[in-house]
Amino acid sequence: MSINCIRTLLEDAALTHSDKTSVVFGDKSVTYGELFSRVNQVAFYLEELGLPKDSRIGIYSNKGIEQVVSVLAILSTNHILVPLTKLLKPEQVEYIINDCDIKCIITDKLKLESIEEINFDGHIISYETTSKDIASFDEIYKYYNKPYICDINGHNNAVITYSFGLSGTPKGIVISHRNLIDSARVVSQYLHLEENDIISGLLIFNLDYGLNQIFCTLYKKARLALHRFILPEDFFNHLINDGVTVLPVMPVNLSQMFDEDVRRIPSADLFDSVKTITSSGGNVTEKMIGDCKKHFQKASFYSMHGLTEAFRSTYLDPSQVEIRPDSIGRPIPDVELYVINADGNECAVREVGELIHRGGYIYRGFWNAPEQNAERFKSVQILKDVINLEGQLTDEIVVASGDYVYKDEEGYLYFVSRQDDMIKTRGFRVSPYEVESVVAINIPQIDQCAVFGIDNELIEQEIVMVYSAAGQISENEIVFELKKHLASYMIPSRIVFKKSLPLIQSDKSQINKSELKRTLSDN
Incomplete structure (x- = not known):
């Protein structure tokens, strides 16, 4: 077994900290020993499927302990994990399935209907028992109790994460087992993580920043406290009730939590357990930093910058955050x-x-x-x-x-x-081409369409769509159609009708988005 893989961290934690709580989600929890046992059972079943080495296995589900089990189970095999965020629409999931030839999908009861909608012909595994034709974790935990042994090579491919590239369609970035454990090591080092830390699992596990919270937890044998952000009040309860010490967020999360009436935010002394806040996936503002300092008075704030092609490039030390917040x-x-x-x-x-x-x-x-x-x-x-x-x-x-x-x-x-015109909003990268293509295919009454981003301090950029047509179309009608085909974060927040759109003088086939941006900014 290579020392440069996440599997070694799991085995070591199960051996030395078997009775310690590893993951909590609301009133549910598992120890390291229980987590190891469940991971082995699911990994054993995945191997029993007889898939070729390096087969891609997707996870398309809501957050929960079984999602963490799924991630670690796939990484305990010679197959490759493909996280599929629950925000994706069926046709987007179908694109990724076809692009990397996913052979198996692990899901939950809520997302099973979306998978059935795209006629996926590979293996399907559900967390809950749904029908006799679909295997479930319930059954796996009941019947798969044989010892499981694996030998993972740290140089092998481990994960393919998808974000939106220059062509407008999602492009998968390939990450090795060595990449995953290196990222856990370096983050644990410069954030000074400790065994008694409780790391918030607020982020979704579709990209490396979110997944890294699982791996850092294992690396330090800490505790991961999962949470689904729905309402700020619930989020604050999560911090208090779970005793969170390390809070990884995206800037959009900071906007969401502090947009509430300040009178409804609990007293700052209730957040004294929070010692570290990390932010990546967008630019932080002075207001965000100020809000964190006011409400998380004992926390150090780390602003970080990563790349699609590399785990992380920079971080801003907490001592510099107020001096040079930009x-x-x-x-x-x-x-x-x-x-x-x-x-x-x-x-x-x-x-x-x-x-x-x-x-x-x-x-x-x-x-x-x-x-x-x-x-x-x-x-x-x-x-x-x-x-x-x-x-x-x-x-x-x-x-x-x-x-x-x-x-x-x-x-x-x-x-x-x-370098390109990608829109970065709410921690996601959105290709204008992706949105424009959906409009061209599904809203034929629109003659021309231009999609671009305009700076918005709260969410980094808001998505703007400008279109021309024979007559103005109801905004609700456009949004209704777009929601059928695009994830919620890709829906334009501003839709503008114009009788005609400006073109670039040197290329009359190209819409002049710079002029449109200037026009809208002036208004």
């Missing part, structure tokens, strides 16, 4: 970051250039996407005018992030823009 910080341990201009030279102080990530935590690449891989994963030779490459014996890979940043006089980095 900064994304400095490199995390084992990472070198460079800002280079179009000529390949290192940018001067406050000169904007592309962020190049060198060193640890670089992922394997995009699944079946050679163009995207060529664009993002580069030879270290692109740094030949910046660093000394004398004696380099192999061609090292670095990430050309597509993030444009600048560095201040003290070496702190500041994000400026993306």
Whole structure:
């Protein structure tokens, strides 16, 4: 067994901390010993399916202890985990299933109907017993009690996570077992996590930031307290009742929790257990930082910046958060970051250039996407005018992030823009092309359509859709149709009708989105 895989953490925790509570969700909980037993039973069943090595297995369900079991069970086999966020619509799930050829899906009773809607012909496993034709965890726990032994190679592929790429369709990024355990090690180090920590499982487990909470919990043999954010009041109760000490959030979560009437927020002394807050997936504002300081008075706030192609690049130390709240910080341990201009030279102080990530935590690449891989994963030779490459014996890979940043006089980095026109909202990346394609296919009365993002402090960017048609269409009618095909976070919050849309002078087939943005901003 490789030491560089999550499975080794689980085995060690079960051996040394068998009776300690590992995961809680409301009034339900499991010890490390119970978690290990359940994971083994599900992993044993997955192996019994006889799927080829490296088969992709999806998890499409609501949050719960069994979802954590599913994640760890798949990572205890020679198969590959594909998390499918519950926010995805059936047709989006179907795209991912076809793109990476998912052979098995683990789900719950609520999402089973969506899977049946797309006529998935692979294996289906449900947490609850639903019918005699579908295997369930209830049955697996009852009948699969044989010893389970596995041998995981740390260099093998472990996870494929999907986000929206330049082409407008989801692109899967491939993550190795070594990547997963390295990310747990480095985060545990710079956040100073401890065995007695209780880590909030607020984030969904569709991307690496959310999954990392499971792995950090195992790494430190801590406790993971799951929570589904529905109402701020419930969230505050989660922090108090579960005794949360480490709170990983996205900026949109901070907006949600502090948008409530301040009189309904519990007294600050009830949150004294919270010692660490981490934020990634978007820019934090001074208001967010101020709200955290006011209500979580004993907590250190870490702002972090990650890449699709690498686990994480920077973090801003809590001592600097109020001094330079707009900064994304400095490199995390084992990472070198460079800002280079179009000529390949290192940018001067406050000169904007592309962020190049060198060193640890670089992922394997995009699944079946050679163009995207060529664009993002580069030879270290692109740094030949910046660093000394004398004696380099192999061609090292670095990430050309597509993030444009600048560095201040003290070496702190500041994000400026993306190379592409991706919209970042509520912690998600949304491709305008994805939304525009749905409009073109499903709302034929619309002649032209342009989708883009406009800055919104609360959610980073709001999605705006401008369209032309023979006559104005009811906004409710447009939203109703879009909701059939798109996840909720992809629905435009602002829909504008115009008789005609401006075109780019040099290319009359392209809508001039910059002009539309200026027009709407002026209004």
